[in-house]
Amino acid sequence: MPIKFLAEDDRPREKFLHKGKNSLSDSELLAIIMGSGSKEESALELGRKILASVDNNWHQLSLLSIKDLMKFKGIGEAKAISIATALEIGRRRAGQEIPEKSTIGNSNDAYVLLKNQLSDLRTEEFWAIFLNNSNKVIHISRLTQGGISQSIVDVRILFKKALDHFSTGIIIAHNHPSGSLKASREDINITQKIKEAGKTLNIQLLDHIIITQDSYFSFSDTGLL
Template identity: 45%
Template sequence: MGYNTIKQWAIDDRPREKLLLKGSNALSNAELLAILINNGTANTSALALAQQLLQAVDNHLSRLAGMSVEEIRQLGIKGLGPAKAVTIVAALELGVRTHSYQLQTQTVSSSKDAAQYLKAQLQHKTVEQFVAIYLNRANKIIRHETISTGGITGTIADPKIILRKGLECNACSLIISHNHPSGNLNPSNADKTLTEKIKQAAALVDMALLDHIIVSHEGYFSFADEGLL
């Protein structure tokens, strides 16, 4: 049975030509990845490689966005070498940064606004990270700090570091956040204790803790919305 390369497909079915004719919105995730992959192997098209890659991450782009070059290579997909993996990692990181920048320029007026920004930063991470975002009087984000990075099961956040970073940028308020790579959004007792400690310490320097938001690929949990602040 003969193997047809993408160049032998109808023009409307070729990812590059389809993008030129119809725009990027008309392409599936696999077709967009196929453009990044550029070429396949002797027996597999770039689109087929893209489909295999998506299947390997259960069709979760956020999971793929959190993977390193080595992690993509460890999936064992023949035809996805280091050069292709580098291109994919770089392109997805640009997407994450673009989305984060767009959200950062907006006013944070609700937990939903903050969660959108924080999810763009954290939901694809495979290890737990604790971050703080600092806001001015107009509720604009003026600083984003990664406080600590832990293993798969947790991380440690030092209230002294969190407040020092806020004082350095003259923040009026802050929002703390961490991700749960497992997807579980329920706060632990340790999460609740730490939140109260940071809230009390921030109040001593006239800085308001607006929220503690836990994010994952499943969604987000807001301490403020749940009456835990």
Template identity: 45%
Template sequence: MQQPKKSIKDWAPDDRPREKLLTKGSSALSNSELLAILLGSGTKTKSAIEVAKEVLDLAENNLNKLGKLNLHDYMKVDGIGQARAITIAAALELGRRRQATEAIRPVIQSSADIAHYLQAQLADKNHEVFLVAYLNRSNKIVHTEMISQGGITGTVADPRVILKKAIEHHAVNMVLCHNHPSGNLKPSKADEQLTQKIKEAARLLDMTVLDHVIVSEEGYYSFADEGLL
């Protein structure tokens, strides 16, 4: 006859995730233990840690891959309902925002500065996203705006929308950005044409497009660094 599974409450205090965090700090916990704390409890047949491990298995124990999954993916695991799936997604988003905050410097001084900031924002996107960072005269970011998702053409990245947002936020400079989920950093002809179109439109309003940065998990490509602006 199969023995009933022990709940976490039956474990030695040092092995319980919450108690372990209290006594040893969060860095001492494994990913599955941290996730188990978020879940709060397991099921009738599985502990919270076992459920957490199954969630991590969905992404091959890779947190970056886990962040790319959606709510329905998490809910494929027995013990993960909508509420728990939302909790996981919220925790990953907080981590993403923290990374973006830490990556940015007060003033953008190079393509690497803006690329690292934008990589943090777009790292988990499985589709193309067009984003614009708006800067003041000191090249400090005053606002970022996601202009479109799903592709990059003149119809979805409308210069009029981009410039309207620049005026609203009193920006004088801007950096265009989009991601390539495939990892290929080479710009297409459409990328180059759109960049020039926005650059010329901005010039009419005494605004400057400082760069167009393509980011992926492999790195980044800067139009300015490559002499395309």
């Protein structure tokens, strides 16, 4: 059946089959995720409206809660969950695309490695990258999940993981959901505490990265480490 005779909600699927996934616009992809629109709007029109509300930015869309999504007419709980699920799958896939044995040569390498895990979160999380003598990544781990304002790491757990993986270097990172790149007094204190503990075990703290949605702050680059 020619596309022009299909219901508008079915056209993105047909385009996917005939022209491939790369041919689809963002609103067409979102329309496929939703499956259908409302009585007043097709899925395609609804998708355009939702994306327009976040300046056509997938990262901004991923920050919307289920309740936020349900404010759009035609989006019930099931559709909202489908949208959030698709975005979470995309985030996890992006994280898995980083080679496990990549080499960290500078702060930007560490940022690239962790930005998909941390940049869009609404609460703070504390992560660590464990490296060998050649600065190759041995293991990456989330250590804590915090509240809106902070995530406290247990230094003993951090170094237990480092010892378990025979790591000689550590890069720690956490996010600031507020968007601020300024290191707090607590951030500075925990960094020094981890640095000193590492000296005893001969495990070097190489950097502490603060990540926001579109940028990062490096303790090493700014001389705070």
